[in-house]
Amino acid sequence: MEQIDPIKEILMKYSTIEEHLDKRLQEMKQEELKSKILHDEDNDKSSQEPYKLLNLEEAKIRNSNLIKSLEISKARLRSRSTFSPVEQILQQAIENYRKNPALQCNSSQ
CATH class of the missing domain: 1.20.5 (Single alpha-helices involved in coiled-coils or other helix-helix interfaces)
Structure with missing residues (x-):
C-alpha cells in the first residue's frame, strides 16, 4: 500500500483553492474594469451637459x-x-x- 505524503496532500488541497481564488480574482478585476469604464462614460456625459458656450x-x-x-x-x-x-x-x-x-x-x- 502506498502512503500518501501529508505535505503533498496539503499542497494539492491548497493549490486547487488557490486556482479557484485566482480565477475569482480575475473575474472581479474584469467586473471592476467594466464598472469603471461605465462610470467614466457617465461622468463624461454629465460633465459635458452643464457647460454652455x-x-x-x-x-x-x-x-x-x-x-x-x-x-x-x-x-x-x-x-x-x-x-x-x-x-x-x-x-x-x-x-x-x-x-x-x-x-x-x-x-x-
Missing part, C-alpha cells in the same frame, strides 16, 4: 453679477468682523448716563 454679452453679464455677489459677500464679512455688540451696549450706557441726571455724580455734594 456663452456669447460675449452673456459672459459679461454673468461675470458682473458674480463680481457684485462677491463684493456683497466681502462687505458682509468685513462688517461682521468689525462690529462689536459690546461697543453698542457701552454707547447705550453712556447715552442713559447723560440723559438721567440721577446717575451722575455731583462733586459739589
Whole structure:
C-alpha cells in the first residue's frame, strides 16, 4: 500500500483553492474594469451637459453679477468682523448716563 505524503496532500488541497481564488480574482478585476469604464462614460456625459458656450454679452453679464455677489459677500464679512455688540451696549450706557441726571455724580455734594 502506498502512503500518501501529508505535505503533498496539503499542497494539492491548497493549490486547487488557490486556482479557484485566482480565477475569482480575475473575474472581479474584469467586473471592476467594466464598472469603471461605465462610470467614466457617465461622468463624461454629465460633465459635458452643464457647460454652455456663452456669447460675449452673456459672459459679461454673468461675470458682473458674480463680481457684485462677491463684493456683497466681502462687505458682509468685513462688517461682521468689525462690529462689536459690546461697543453698542457701552454707547447705550453712556447715552442713559447723560440723559438721567440721577446717575451722575455731583462733586459739589
